[in-house]
Amino acid sequence: MRREMQAIEDDIANTEKGKAALEDKFWEVEAKLVTKLEELERHAHQFNQALKQLKPTVAFQYMIDSKGSSPAEMLGMYFHELIEISHGDRRR
Numbered sequence: 001m002r003r004e005m006q007a008i009e010d011d012i013a014n015t016e017k018g019k020a021a022l023e024d025k026f027w028e029v030e031a032k033l034v035t036k037l038e039e040l041e042r043h044a045h046q047f048n049q050a051l052k053q054l055k056p057t058v059a060f061q062y063m064i065d066s067k068g069s070s071p072a073e074m075l076g077m078y079f080h081e082l083i084e085i086s087h088g089d090r091r092r
Helices: 002-054 077-091
Strands: none
Touching: none
């Protein structure tokens, strides 16, 4: 009985160590993601400023969607929707 209790306590301790390690890794990954998202937003802002200087005939800008699951969804999904709508209007 004593051995079984010791084995269970060891399993619990190992599980808690593993959980703590996973939480630490989670916080590291989240910090990296936040940094990359801020970097993407900064680049999109710089691109939009440069685009304004070119004065294109079509007004559009890139917007960052942090809920996107792919690079295409994160950068410019709103822009693609605008393009699809404008093509639909041209067909009519």
